Amino acid sequence: MTAREALALFFVFFLPLHCFTHSSFSFSSLSLSPNQMGIKGLTKLLADNAPKSMKENKFESYFGRKIAIDASMSIYQFLIVVGRSGTEMLTNEAGEVTSHLQGMFSRTIRLLEAGIKPLYVFDGQPPELKKQELAKRYSRRAEATEGLTVAIEADNKEDIEKFSKRTVKVTKQHNDDCKKLLRLMGVPVVEAPSEAEAQCAALCKAGKVYAVASEDMDSLTFGAPKFLRHLMDPSSKKIPVMEFEIEKILEGLNMTMEQFIDLCILSGCDYCESIRGIGGLTALKLIRQHGSIENILENLNKERYQIPDDWPYQEARRLFKEPTVVTEEEELNIKWSAPDEEGLITFLVNENGFNSDRVTKAIEKIKAAKNKSSQGRLESFFKPAANPSVPIKRKGSKCLLRSFKPSIEHAMFSLQFSYRSRPMVLGKLTLPKYNPGSNLSVPLSGETPVNNTKETNKKAKGSGGRKKK
Amino acid sequence: MLELRLVQGSLLKKVLESIRELVNDANFDCSSTGFSLQAMDSSHVALVALLLRSEGFEHYRCDRNMSMGINLNNMSKMLRCAGNDDIVTIKADDGSDTVTFMFESPTQDKISDFEMKLMDIDSEHLGIPEAEYHAIVRMPSAEFARICKDLSSIGDTVVISVTKEGVKFSTKGDIGTANIVCRQNTSVDKPEEATVVEMNEPVSLTFALRYMNSFTKATPLSNTVTISLSNELPVVVEYKIAEMGYVRFYLAPKIEEDEEETKPQA
Numbered sequence: 120m121t122a123r124e125a126l127a128l129f130f131v132f133f134l135p136l137h138c139f140t141h142s143s144f145s146f147s148s149l150s151l152s153p154n155q156m157g158i159k160g161l162t163k164l165l166a167d168n169a170p171k172s173m174k175e176n177k178f179e180s181y182f183g184r185k186i187a188i189d190a191s192m193s194i195y196q197f198l199i200v201v202g203r204s205g206t207e208m209l210t211n212e213a214g215e216v217t218s219h220l221q222g223m224f225s226r227t228i229r230l231l232e233a234g235i236k237p238l239y240v241f242d243g244q245p246p247e248l249k250k251q252e253l254a255k256r257y258s259r260r261a262e263a264t265e266g267l268t269v270a271i272e273a274d275n276k277e278d279i280e281k282f283s284k285r286t287v288k289v290t291k292q293h294n295d296d297c298k299k300l301l302r303l304m305g306v307p308v309v310e311a312p313s314e315a316e317a318q319c320a321a322l323c324k325a326g327k328v329y330a331v332a333s334e335d336m337d338s339l340t341f342g343a344p345k346f347l348r349h350l351m352d353p354s355s356k357k358i359p360v361m362e363f364e365i366e367k368i369l370e371g372l373n374m375t376m377e378q379f380i381d382l383c384i385l386s387g388c389d390y391c392e393s394i395r396g397i398g399g400l401t402a403l404k405l406i407r408q409h410g411s412i413e414n415i416l417e418n419l420n421k422e423r424y425q426i427p428d429d430w431p432y433q434e435a436r437r438l439f440k441e442p443t444v445v446t447e448e449e450e451l452n453i454k455w456s457a458p459d460e461e462g463l464i465t466f467l468v469n470e471n472g473f474n475s476d477r478v479t480k481a482i483e484k485i486k487a488a489k490n491k492s493s494q495g496r497l498e499s500f501f502k503p504a505a506n507p508s509v510p511i512k513r514k515g516s517k518c519l520l521r522s523f524k525p526s527i528e529h530a531m532f533s534l535q536f537s538y539r540s541r542p543m544v545l546g547k548l549t550l551p552k553y554n555p556g557s558n559l560s561v562p563l564s565g566e567t568p569v570n571n572t573k574e575t576n577k578k579a580k581g582s583g584g585r586k587k588k
Numbered sequence: 589m590l591e592l593r594l595v596q597g598s599l600l601k602k603v604l605e606s607i608r609e610l611v612n613d614a615n616f617d618c619s620s621t622g623f624s625l626q627a628m629d630s631s632h633v634a635l636v637a638l639l640l641r642s643e644g645f646e647h648y649r650c651d652r653n654m655s656m657g658i659n660l661n662n663m664s665k666m667l668r669c670a671g672n673d674d675i676v677t678i679k680a681d682d683g684s685d686t687v688t689f690m691f692e693s694p695t696q697d698k699i700s701d702f703e704m705k706l707m708d709i710d711s712e713h714l715g716i717p718e719a720e721y722h723a724i725v726r727m728p729s730a731e732f733a734r735i736c737k738d739l740s741s742i743g744d745t746v747v748i749s750v751t752k753e754g755v756k757f758s759t760k761g762d763i764g765t766a767n768i769v770c771r772q773n774t775s776v777d778k779p780e781e782a783t784v785v786e787m788n789e790p791v792s793l794t795f796a797l798r799y800m801n802s803f804t805k806a807t808p809l810s811n812t813v814t815i816s817l818s819n820e821l822p823v824v825v826e827y828k829i830a831e832m833g834y835v836r837f838y839l840a841p842k843i844e845e846d847e848e849e850t851k852p853q854a
Contacts, residue, residue: 174710182631234631494796495840496632497714500822504715506626508617508655510708 157336159387164399169371175359182234187319189333190239197222211472231488240315248390305456317442340383390435590680593647597676606806615655635838644832657709666702721816722789723750729813733804740797749792780811794842803837
């Protein structure tokens with residue numbers, strides 16, 4: 120398939136409905152990435168032990184929010200899924216891959232159209248400690264390349280698909296292309312001195328953005344106050360955005376940030392090996408029991424658990440706590456501006472073989488979206504308040520475990536209720552069905568003390584919410 | 589234990605139809621004061637606040653403050669099964685995961701029970717402070733609905749400006765512009781046909797018409813609508829429910845060029 124054909128097919132088959140949203144692509148193949156990167160098993164650990172820290176939100180609800188996105192992770196995803204079939208990928212006339220551009224372009228437009236203000240953060244120099252992990256990834260890729268050769272020889276379609284995805288690597292060229300594209304689109308780009316997740320977290324801590332979006336749970340270890348997953352998933356999958364709050368995580372796990380970092384290191388991070396036989400759950404128990412890795416090491420049964428000879432956990436901890444990031448306002452230069460129309464057409468249509476009509480339409484969308492982002496959010500006027508009501512629906516046993524307080528409240532209410540409800544059973548039998556609207560309802564409603572009713576009347580009037588002159 | 593008996597059952601239908609377009613799922617809160625709801629649309633731009641005071645019900649029993657998570661479309665489906673003259677009773681037992689709607693025909697010869705499943709909804713409750721508004725406009729609700737509908741065929745946003753002369757609704761679109769001015773007019777036969785403009789300070793605010801149009805779904809609830817505006821606040825569009833309470837819609841304004849700082853998140 121030539122580049123033109125590929126593009127044409129791509130547009131004809133995949134884009135007619137949502138123009139530039141990749142409605143038909145599946146990210147299912149990506150489930151491997153979160154398992155391979157970041158903190159092992161952290162999502163499940165949090166779901167089980169700090170369920171209040173996770174919340175599902177609709178994509179639309181991030182309207183008007185500034186969000187820092189880990190660019191490398193997104194580009195990797197695009198290279199894997201956008202316009203791929205077997206070893207064929209979306210390319211321009213020169214045969215260079217353009218999947219990342221297509222993905223970045225359409226997905227960013229989807230964010231802009233939703234009124235979200237994205238900010239992309241690119242990786243810089245990886246820290247020394249990560250080199251080991253990177254070497255592992257390199258060798259996995261090498262294995263996959265071999266596997267791919269074998270699969271092609273054997274013409275095994277399934278294996279070709281599998282291995283070719285595993286050989287994907289985000290190169291400097293891919294990064295540079297995307298940076299250029301984003302700048303032309305008027306979307307700010309931040310180049311992290313080191314790890315992108317760390318830079319994202321720093322931006323979020325400084326209040327420059329509302330949240331960090333990535334699939335890499337590292338962001339939490341770096342202390343991002345709010346962390347989003349699935350923000351970049353295609354709309355077709357209808358996966359709600361999962362929002363994590365670090366404050367609630369620490370509250371739920373009953374830990375300090377230092378202990379949480381230790382927990383992540385023990386669970387297995389990118390910077391150093393973990394102790395054989397200790398997974399997330401054991402790590403959680405150990406931290407709760409001993410408080411820090413140092414104390415755990417003192418008390419750990421060395422017969423049972425082998426601590427790696429070279430285990431730079433202190434260095435890993437330092438990288439999480441004090442990563443190299445940029446904080447200077449001038450260096451960051453975060454501004455959302457109007458798209459460079461001519462620049463986009465030259466870059467996408469002339470240099471990379473994109474369909475000119477589609478690009479023109481997409482530019483119109485960017486401009487229209489710019490207008491939309493001026494819509495205010497209610498939260499900037501009204502502050503969250505506690506709702507005094509208790510859900511009538513008693514939650515299942517799982518929820519009772521979530522926190523101790525509500526379960527006590529429930530018990531209290533149910534006690535009160537059973538005490539009060541007895542006389543009402545009679546009323547319930549006689550009142551509604553047989554004597555509706557008759558005298559019987561009067562004594563029943565009069566059961567509330569009279570002065571109490573008056574008081575509520577006053578309250579109802581008082582709570583009118585706003586004054587008229 | 590919750591038992592609310594509303595003689596004018598059709599009212600509940602109308603209430604639901606008025607908010608169903610804006611919000612899919614919401615928690616109904618019940619207290620000794622009344623039956624209320626506060627919910628935001630998914631993009632957190634608009635908010636609806638409903639209050640039906642306890643005195644408006646023929647029988648009102650609510651032992652403790654509680655909330656019921658309800659899918660509004662499903663509730664609407666059930667309420668549509670009630671006749672227009674039916675008496676509606678809402679019942680829920682403590683700790684149960686269902687709510688029952690009972691419909692009684694006026695002649696008492698037909699009684700229907702509809703039981704609906706409740707759901708767990710994590711909703712954020714916003715504190716809405718009392719505020720003095722710069723301008724308050726009261727006008728016939730049908731007139732307001734007509735204006736919103738007409739303007740949305742021209743543009744996406746409406747600029748509402750209040751001056752001493754009256755209230756002006758304007759829009760701009762690809763095909764041209766539109767301006768509608770409603771002057772103060774109190775010399776009408778029926779008070780509900782009056783247009784009353786109270787103004788302390790001139791205001792001018794821009795809003796998305798899409799939301800305004802969905803607010804006007806509440807038009808059947810009341811002959812008049814009250815629009816309260818302040819330069820720094822969301823607009824309030826209020827439909828009074830006779831002798832019972834109100835449905836209020838809050839809408840965040842559009843902000844002119846946006847170099848606003850991201851507010852630190854608590």
